[in-house]
Amino acid sequence: MMKFYESGMFFDEMFDGNQPKPHYRSFHHKLNAFPKEQLDEKYQQAQSSFLRQGITFTVYGAQGGTERTMPFDFIPIIIPHEQWEVIEAGMKQRVKALNCFLHDVYHEQSIFEDGLIPKRLIENNPYYYKEMLGVKVPIDNHIFLAGIDLIRDENGIYYVLEDNLRNPSGISYVFQNRYVMKEVYPEFFSKHSIQSLDKQMAFMKKALLAHRPACMKPGVEPKAVLLTAGMYNSAYYDHVFLAQQLNIQLVEGHDLVVQDNKVYRKTIYGLEQIDIIYRRIDDDFLDPVVFRKDSLLGVPHIMDAYKAGNIAILNAVGNGVADDKAMYAYVPDMIRYYLNEEPILRNVKTYHLDDDKQRAWVLEHMRELVIKNVSASGGYDMLIGPHASDEEITKFKEKIIENPFQYIAQPTINLSRAPAFQDGKFYPCHVDLRVYVMKGDDIYVLPGGLSRVALKEGSLVVNSSQGGGAKDTWILKEELQYAKSSSRCTVLDGKI
Template sequence: MMNLYDSSLFFDEMFDGNQPKPHYRSFHHKLSIFSQEQLEEKYRQAQASFLRQGITFTVYGAQDGTERTMPFDCVPIIIPQSQWAIIEAGVKQRVEALNFFLQDVYDQQRIIRDGHIPRQLVENNPYFSLTMLGLKVPIANHIFLAGIDLIRDENGDYFVLEDNLRNPSGISYVFENRDVMKEVYPEFFSKHTIVSLDKQMANMKKALLAHRPSTMTEEREPKAVLLTAGMYNSAYYDHVFLAQHLTIQLVEGRDLVVQDLKVYMKTIYGLQQIDIIYRRIDDDFLDPVAFREDSLLGVPHLMEAYQAGNVAILNAVGNGVADDKAMYAYVPDMIRYYLQEEPILPNVKTYHLKDDQQRAWVLEHIRELVIKNVSASGGYDMLIGPHASEKEIALFKEKIMKHPYQYIAQPTIKLSRAPAFQNGRFYPCHVDLRVYVIKGEDCYVLPGGLSRVALQEGSLVVNSSQGGGAKDTWILKEELQHAESSSRRVILDGKV
């Protein structure tokens, strides 16, 4: 049923030539049994299921209704266990090093003194937070949840594209994608044993509650809440999902109040003290007294309570200094410096444009490069050289000359592709993978993560706000995968 496309142009997740790769064979066989009509019907069911459940995100400034479902694609990304083991170790290593960096940069700043990172890169960074200097955060952990974005090049090698250490969103989609896959495409699961997501929320809760504020007495159970910007926030569904599954209250800034350097929430019976805030609003909006005065989302004097050690804020304030696109280039150095290890997952080569030599080279080769604003996200303020018009190129050259420190350049990677079924046909789309790392006293990696797909044919932008969609991600349990005669294996279509 699947019309083949030329899979040789890019690395393809599923195909080698016109044959499915070994770990996709069984899935490919199942898929080929369905008719086009059946697949279209299933596609409609899946989208309707997301809409009914209100699993939507908000597009800022969109004209035609602001709530949209993320387009879901039924062809999963399948990753063999051996490959996943490398990814898992690689992202853990990275998050460990980044956490050491955050501890250090807000304390002794050894890494700067030892000459590994330029001081001005830290101090000029808009996310570098002076209020964090010298502050001891609970269990010395700045990163409760990280989203590490990975891509694969034309050889299928994984690279880290971006670290998200502030408020990475999308974790709910990992679970919902799996749920809708089980609901609408149960047939695909037979003959596969994949790593389940069931226990992950328990790990996340354990990690969350490990962040006991320093002044908290032993006998008290910590009370945690999730602080949201409210239902008009683009990631509101993510917040609802997490609050529900972590069984914590979903609060807005106006539900909280600070008295005597302690944080309370306003309940029907009066004020109740809280100890841990998993916040999903940006630093700037947390506290109108400490940061932006005009913030209506925050809680006045929250930072004072934080500094007094009476409340934990997760992720910690000031993490942006470690995850912007300019600092990204130094993460391999951080790994070597703090862990004395070689990075398991490589970075994409990054050019710093304030360096005269590098800038000159970049301006000359701009057509082959990707230019990114170091403090933008979501695919905004970005130039993809090979696809850009003369006008866009001229505009970006001007921007670079004006604010060289604001931009970086990277080679255009031939992003890997995977087939997607949309609008009644299969075609290849570029994909990336956001892997979620959860850190408390232990470090957990959510098996799989969010596979994002650029559904516009040829597009490289996977962000949901710009036409991107999502796929389920399967991590195979390798040892069972080839154990054909295992009697304990239950197969969904009833055959063993």
């Protein structure tokens, strides 16, 4: 019999008290039948599979970069079908509204005219590019791939924590986690019927090719490439994986050249025009003539070709204006404004610190709140009130007073937990879920997503750059909700 733990005051994905929830019963049963030694052995096997395949990311430190694998935990996050349907609908709604917003920002700006969002939020935003004003992007779509992070509170309610509309990474891990899971832990799949990932890339490819520049002749298949920052980039594996799966060439900035407002790749037979770039480098580095002059990753004059409508760049330039932590608070309003619908997924309450009243209240309640830099990510420049020292609190107060636009505050949420098996024992770890949404002519949501887990016991930070790991995510199919062996219980797991 395995030794687990009690869910305690947190919402646990797998347990209610010390009993497994209905949709985890079958898995739990299987797990109990496993000798511990075999689990240890499988754990080693899984990690070495990642290493051998070079599925690593680079951690930047004092001595340059070191390669690490993302720690993998084999206990999946299992989501019942009905629950996933709600998440899926919520995601589609959110991405649709965010795309309308981006179009509005760079065209009519009606949402500001109508007073729903203060205009200074874009004016102060470093990712708001005036160069993009009036630029018509193919099929009016700014968001080809979004990564939207979900968390659950102590009652199991899902909240959107963050929208990533620039270059969300990690989608390859979703596929690799499933691959390793099938390879190393095939036993656990029996008696479960889950949504497969096999056909998903076809949707992504369809969405990608939908972005053909308007000037292209009909009937000609557009030529697409994936622009990477190169093999030393922390997400290089992601780039290789996607290029392979989408069957497009992986290029670096110096493989491309712009002539007469058209973009060409340098091949062994000379120059060849391309039509769609799925770029995985940030806006700042895209064109040294327009943005950062010191960028060696980009392609000079590519913005001219973009504005002339000769090339599609995905995701569109300037998306950062919609996914920073200050704009986040307004997404529910965007949904109401553009779609005339009520938001399906909730937002975490967010305090804007440039507002005098809100700031005063926040400064009084720092211990109960999380403070975040609006333009930072990866868990950097962030204060977790309940865990912070007096010194850190004072430092953040100074930062806020000095630069109130730069920070927001949110209540601390008792992040839900799920069991992890590391170093020979089970213990509860905080988790979140990054859901990937692809948009072309239609919107697709990848079933499941990347469940990220804070493997350091007690830690709240799930980012891979800060010691986080990943889990496979199973979306149960409708007909076999709770696996054959379990009861007929149809109670939903938590609420939406």
